[in-house]
Amino acid sequence: MRPLVVVGDALLDVDLVGTASRLTPDAPVPVVEDVERRERPGGAALAAVIAAVIAALSPSGRPRREVVLVAPIDTDEGASRLRALLDGRVRLVAIPSSGGTAVKQRVRVGDHSVVRLDTGSPVATVGALPAEAAEVIRTAGAVLVADYGRGTTAAPDVRAALAAAGGPVVWDPHPRGADPVPNARLVTPNGAEAARVAAAAGCPADGDGLAAVGVRAEALIRSWGVAAVAVTLGSRGALLSYGEGAPMVVPAVPVTGGDPCGAGDSFAAAAALALADGAVTGEAVAAAVAAASAFVARGGASAWDAAVDEPNVVADSSVDALLARVRAAGGTVVATGGCFDLLHPGHVATLRAARGLGDCLVVCINSDDSVRRLKGPSRPLVTATDRARVLEALEFVEAVVVFEEDTPAAVLDRLRPDVWAKGGDYAGADLPEAAVLRRWGGQAVVLPYLDGHSTTALVERSRV
The missing domain is CATH 3.40.1190.20 (Ribokinase)
Known part of the structure; x- marks a missing residue:
């Protein structure tokens, strides 16, 4: 070469x-x-x-x-x-x-x-x-x-x-x-x-x-x-x-x-x-x-001489520097997660609300293999790289991280956000990630979910 x-x-x-x-x-x-x-x-x-x-x-x-x-x-x-x-x-x-x-x-x-x-x-x-x-x-x-x-x-x-x-x-x-x-x-x-x-x-x-x-x-x-x-x-x-x-x-x-x-x-x-x-x-x-x-x-x-790891996707390269800047200024780091396959109004409403809880929003998304294990062999409809690019295009999303596991526990332990926000019908229930957040004093919260919107429902309707 x-x-x-x-x-x-x-x-x-x-x-x-x-x-x-x-x-x-x-x-x-x-x-x-x-x-x-x-x-x-x-x-x-x-x-x-x-x-x-x-x-x-x-x-x-x-x-x-x-x-x-x-x-x-x-x-x-x-x-x-x-x-x-x-x-x-x-x-x-x-x-x-x-x-x-x-x-x-x-x-x-x-x-x-x-x-x-x-x-x-x-x-x-x-x-x-x-x-x-x-x-x-x-x-x-x-x-x-x-x-x-x-x-x-x-x-x-x-x-x-x-x-x-x-x-x-x-x-x-x-x-x-x-x-x-x-x-x-x-x-x-x-x-x-x-x-x-x-x-x-x-x-x-x-x-x-x-x-x-x-x-x-x-x-x-x-x-x-x-x-x-x-x-x-x-x-x-x-x-x-x-x-x-x-x-x-x-x-x-x-x-x-x-x-x-x-x-x-x-x-x-x-x-x-x-x-x-x-x-x-x-x-x-x-x-x-x-x-x-x-x-x-x-x-x-x-x-200039800092080690740079190859990111999973284009959108993941700046997350550590972003978190360092927010924390240095005394800000609050918010994270949320999911597959985000076919972004719809329910996702957008949850993401916007999550961003309002702090000074930056990091979205943790399942890798393609992780989505297949959770949703079946026909999913995802959109690759992790493209899902990340669409999410980062939203004005209220500062960074996107792709994780390979079935749960975000490991990536949360690395990012250590102050707030973990989930949308849906978890109100009154203990979120699976709450125990992870307690290790560093973080808080898991539930946000209102825009009813009637889900990727699975959209896929099913498209097949009719």
């Missing part, structure tokens, strides 16, 4: 994380105390590590795609620390460089950045591209260009290699960076970058609505001569344009809190991996939006 090759500017990112409970007496600025230093790869190096994490989540049985980082690396202390962070995660093919390693330090209090301090030369002196680097680009399954404006993508040797890349090229641009090479399959500017470049190209579309973003994307395709542009819009998702016809808009899954730093790298990395696997551009952008949302939900760049 040919590797994913990431080309661009490698940085060293440092978070100085502390607490703040008072302001300085001489200025209205916080006093940050108990500071902990956390280092991570930055720029193209972060994009490469994120790509390696996403590649590790490939479906069972598929070989894991190698990720190779081609980037200028100096010989200073920052470069040594960066090499150590990359070791064992991605293969580094270094381009000789001088000018020092760029270091970006964020001072953070909780989930908020107070200030950022940048050191190191803004532009690196890039040496000749080694033969090994040119070869891995030529034989890549796909190439991701993570441009951070330090001069790598403007170097003639690098541009010549990218023009001859063997796989599709995804280009994540930077305001101070070079224009994408014309053979790029996909360019991924954010909304502000697209507006800036489009204005310079004589297309100053007003506003940030989809119509204006679409006009800018078409202008960028004409200006750069590339195949497609996907403008990332943060929590709004992304707009994909091929330069003519109606653009495709991929909405993002709503994420509460989280660190958005690195979301663009996650988007571009996921798109490049999808193209390497043979996806068409629209499929790649849809996968990229989902990956970026999941990345932010897991903690973003701040949690």
Whole structure:
């Protein structure tokens, strides 16, 4: 399997994380105390590590795609620390460089950045591209260009290699960076970058609505001569344009809190991996939006080295981070469960009522095998993956978890919600899950059920 090759500017990112409970007496600025230093790869190096994490989540049985980082690396202390962070995660093919390693330090209090301090030369002196680097680009399954404006993508040797890349090229641009090479399959500017470049190209579309973003994307395709542009819009998702016809808009899954730093790298990395696997551009952008949302939900760049287990379904990737955020804010976690095969008004009424009991709602659903054991061989009518997607589309559902057992006891023990809510005729009876909830002081409750609605009844009526 040919590797994913990431080309661009490698940085060293440092978070100085502390607490703040008072302001300085001489200025209205916080006093940050108990500071902990956390280092991570930055720029193209972060994009490469994120790509390696996403590649590790490939479906069972598929070989894991190698990720190779081609980037200028100096010989200073920052470069040594960066090499150590990359070791064992991605293969580094270094381009000789001088000018020092760029270091970006964020001072953070909780989930908020107070200030950022940048050191190191803004532009690196890039040496000749080694033969090994040119070869891995030529034989890549796909190439991701993570441009951070330090001069790598403007170097003639690098541009010549990218023009001859063997796989599709995804280009994540930077305001101070070079224009994408014309053979790029996909360019991924954010909304502000697209507006800036489009204005310079004589297309100053007003506003940030989809119509204006679409006009800018078409202008960028004409200006750069590339195949497609996907403008990332943060929590709004992304707009994909091929330069003519109606653009495709991929909405993002709503994420509460989280660190958005690195979301663009996650988007571009996921798109490049999808193209390497043979996806068409629209499929790649849809996968990229989902990956970026999941990345932010897991903690973003701040949690870059956290272990990530392959989720049962797309909707399950952010539940632990969600619960941590709600509990940190003193909120109440509510959970409910069931098969939810053929979602009907009774389900919706119960879910809405359950959400009203707390600050987030996690829905625990039976896996397909579990439903078959409970309901018979003809069920479920809808797979667990699709049931989860439908449930998470509801505005009052924050997360969905699939469990394999016949009862939710094990998943409840892992999630430990404050409230377990069930709809139906359990009033006055002890819910089976109540004993589990008592272990940590949780409460099982019964909610009114909208009479006359059940999946079994719907199925029977459809057979008449």
